[in-house]
Amino acid sequence: MARGPLQRCRRELCLPCPALSCREGTPRQPHAADATSQCRAWPGSFLTVTFCFACRSLMPRTLDSQITVEKTPSYFVTKEAPRRIFNMSRDTKLIVVVRNPVTRAISDYTQTLSKKPDIPTFEGLSFRNRSLGLVDTSWNAIRIGMYAVHLESWLQYFPLSQIHFVSGEKLITDPAGEMGKVQDFLGIKRVITDKHFYFNKTKGFPCLKKSESSSLPRCLGKSKGRTHVQIDPEVIEQLRDFYRPYNIKFYETVGQDFRWE
Numbered sequence: 001m002a003r004g005p006l007q008r009c010r011r012e013l014c015l016p017c018p019a020l021s022c023r024e025g026t027p028r029q030p031h032a033a034d035a036t037s038q039c040r041a042w043p044g045s046f047l048t049v050t051f052c053f054a055c056r057s058l059m060p061r062t063l064d065s066q067i068t069v070e071k072t073p074s075y076f077v078t079k080e081a082p083r084r085i086f087n088m089s090r091d092t093k094l095i096v097v098v099r100n101p102v103t104r105a106i107s108d109y110t111q112t113l114s115k116k117p118d119i120p121t122f123e124g125l126s127f128r129n130r131s132l133g134l135v136d137t138s139w140n141a142i143r144i145g146m147y148a149v150h151l152e153s154w155l156q157y158f159p160l161s162q163i164h165f166v167s168g169e170k171l172i173t174d175p176a177g178e179m180g181k182v183q184d185f186l187g188i189k190r191v192i193t194d195k196h197f198y199f200n201k202t203k204g205f206p207c208l209k210k211s212e213s214s215s216l217p218r219c220l221g222k223s224k225g226r227t228h229v230q231i232d233p234e235v236i237e238q239l240r241d242f243y244r245p246y247n248i249k250f251y252e253t254v255g256q257d258f259r260w261e
């Protein structure tokens with residue numbers, strides 16, 4: 001029997017979802033089975049890729065009409081991930097949320113600082129030699145934003161048609177629009193629409209009118225959408241210059257202009 005779109009999508013894998021978290025109350029698609037909570041029960045995140053293969057056994061069993069969704073932000077920048085995922089299931093559809101890499105780096109730093117207040121300054125970590133404009137690409141917060149570089153590894157295994165890029169910026173300004181495109185990409189009915197969202201002025205972000213488990217409104221947690229550390233505008237300019245060629249290459253490769261300039 002020919003496989004329908006839902007059967008084809010049965011083993012979906014959701015990659016970094018830095019904006020509207022897959023695990024935090026996104027309205028549930030009737031076709032989605034969430035493997036992430038099971039996987040996250042596994043201790044230690046540095047072995048993400050390894051554990052996610054181990055954790056396949058922890059994934060919920062899915063019906064042919066369901067899609068398994070797994071969300072691990074570090075997959076996109078993990079060298080071995082494309083090959084391993086391809087070997088597991090070459091039909092896997094990949095979703096990557098990307099945002100302006102400079103803002104991403106500052107967000108990343110803000111998050112680390114909240115856990116380790118003693119780390120060096122953002123400027124100190126960003127440059128090998130600031131006056132020469134030498135950016136430290138070995139610092140993860142910088143390296144992750146070089147999307148074009150990471151994408152190359154994925155394209156060695158997966159065609160572009162199997163990868164969907166969500167704009168992190170549009171996910172804030174038009175969550176329903178971005179979620180609509182995700183649902184189209186997965187070949188499922190547009191169940192999540194603008195009826196599900198409202199803009200919460202206090203949070204400064206869109207929130208859900210009601211969560212899956214209750215009829216009360218639900219925003220993402222305190223660690224999502226917090227105030228960023230203030231960075232010297234000159235540093236921001238230097239980093240913009242650094243990322244420009246990577247961004248241009250990325251836009252060209254995916255055929256989409258994210259307007260980060």
Ligand SMILES: Nc1ncnc2c1ncn2[C@@H]1O[C@H](COP(=O)(O)OS(=O)(=O)O)[C@@H](OP(=O)(O)O)[C@H]1O
Pocket residue numbers: 016017018019020021073106107108110168171172205206207219220223224225226
């Ligand atoms: N609706 C809504 N509510 C709150 N936050 C939102 C939302 N949509 C997108 N964002 C942006 O998501 C950013 C946090 O994502 P993370 O990268 O920390 O997520 S994750 O760790 O990958 O789950 C977070 O980044 P920061 O602003 O740096 O905290 C937000 O800008």
